[in-house]
Amino acid sequence: MARVIVDAQAARAIGKGAMIVFKKGVVRTEGDFEPGDIVEVYTRGGKFLGRGFVNPNSNIMVRLLIKDRDTPITKELFRERIRKANEYRKKVLGYDKAYRMVYGEADYLPGLIVDRFNEIASLQISSIGMEKFKLDLAEAIMEVEPEIETVFEKNTGRSRRREGLPEIERVLLGKEKYRTVIEEGKAKFIVDMRGQKTGFFLDQRENRIALEKYVKPGMRVLDVFTYTGGFAIHAAVAGAEEVVAVDKSPQAIETAKENARLNGVEDKMKFIVGSAFPVMEEMLRRGEKFDIVILDPPAFVQHEKDLQRGLRAYFNVNYAGLKLVKEGGILVTCSCSQHVDMQAFKDMVIAAGAKAGKFLRMLEPYRTQAPDHPILMASKDTEYLKCLFLYVEDMH
Ligand SMILES: C[S@@+](CC[C@H](N)C(=O)[O-])C[C@H]1O[C@@H](n2cnc3c(N)ncnc32)[C@H](O)[C@@H]1O
Structure with a gap:
């Protein structure tokens, strides 16, 4: 797997819980990769820091997903994270029908935002790696919260353009519904x-x-x-x-x-x-x-x-x-x-x-x-x- 080597400041930030590696914190890359591939992140001294989606064309070079070498990055991993994010809103914060279900990096899902409005989830992806899992993510949202009948893809805005992603606005999964x-x-x-x-x-x-x-x-x-x-x-x-x-x-x-x-x-x-x-x-x-x-x-x-x-x-x-x-x-x-x-x-x-x-x-x-x-x-x-x-x- 290709590697991204980061400077001490970026490594310290990751150590404290940050999930995003900015381009300015990257010292060099090793091996071949395409935008959206998964890469490993290391310190200059060769210490493993984690794995995540890479995009060399974006200001955010790597969006870390996991800090171990072994867990497969699959729909199951995303579903579990969405489940935990949703549970936090409902059980800890007491939100019920209208709330932000996933807030990117703060929910270990950098590049993904999901807002829930009753039976509609509005999803926004700003990472080329996450984009590859779009349908899996929509299915996982509906599995986690069965009251959701529509996943609307609100993939528009500056962050999409910066990442080199097309702008799309439509129902991605479920009933054709736009309003509530x-x-x-x-x-x-x-x-x-x-x-x-x-x-x-x-x-x-x-x-x-x-x-x-x-x-x-x-x-x-x-x-x-x-x-x-x-x-x-x-x-x-x-x-x-x-x-x-x-x-x-x-x-x-x-x-x-x-x-x-x-x-x-x-x-x-x-x-x-x-x-x-x-x-x-x-x-x-x-x-x-x-x-x-x-x-x-x-x-x-x-x-x-x-x-x-x-x-x-x-x-x-x-x-x-x-x-x-x-x-x-x-x-x-x-x-x-x-x-x-x-x-x-x-x-x-x-x-x-x-x-x-x-x-x-x-x-x-x-x-x-x-x-x-x-x-x-x-x-x-x-x-x-x-x-x-x-x-x-x-x-x-
Ligand atoms: C952050 S949103 C406001 C959200 C709103 N307070 C709410 O609670 O839903 C900013 C709003 O400013 C509007 N806007 C942007 N530029 C503006 C301008 N120059 N004059 C008036 N409205 C503007 C946008 O259309 C948008 O609705």
Whole structure:
């Protein structure tokens, strides 16, 4: 079997539990291999570290699967890992019908994401090696959770292109079904697998539910980057008088409107299809104010090299968001950029607060992604979502 020799830093990370070997940590390769083959990983000194899928064309050179030499890499191995991942969500975390069933590296399944929405599983593969097992994985998902009748293949997005994989969006196995309704706190949401990501942003579940307790009757709430109404529907269901939801995607807003009707809150919701910056600027010009403003933009920093530019975009959005909050109101601000850590995010918000002349207090401890997206202690890559609930007052 071909070998990949890694440097001391990569070897230390693997020793601590990381499952991903970046190209920059590879010293050399030995033997022939094709993208998607299984290779063995060694230290420079010849110590065996594990086996995994290789892709020399990707920034992630090896996705480790197992740290022994003998266990065969088969459907049975994947089924057992999916079973354990599912059991963790159900028995330990208490999730039931809608949850992330598999979160890649954090579930010993690097390159695989599975979100479950009732009887539909939405699967996303970002590894050329995993792709070869696609049908086995779909069968294993249905075997592990017999209530699942459809495995939808949501194989789209940047990570696929980076890996050199084609984009595919279709039912892979089971009944032809794309839509279902999930429950979350006091709200209900239509999930359409053909929407963004796997169909729904499950990672914000706990943060959306946390919003409910701050919403009081009579409040005006603004949800910028609402997608299918996530935070906005929770605010309306929790008793806000008026909720304005903004997104640039017309399809997302159409589903958001359906979600408003589904929850019986359409009368108090207003939807705007448009780009966040000009929409917020226009609101500022008109002197609009809100009791709560929520900002949940897409990842503005996709690569480390874009950090400064991305932080500027976050700054601009947060500055406008803070200006739109009433005296004594609340800003909920998020970032899903993996390359922006909590300190950098906090520093950006502090700077935006200073420029806007706002005194900011944390209402909640640091919030992150829902626990069905577990953070692997040894892997920085598994930790990406930051969410701050801030009390906003004018500086005196
Ligand atoms: C992270 S998602 C928001 C998820 C949402 N808060 C939820 O709970 O489901 C980001 C959203 O921003 C939207 N978006 C991206 N760029 C935008 C822009 N410039 N202006 C407005 N919306 C934008 C996308 O269409 C997407 O729906």
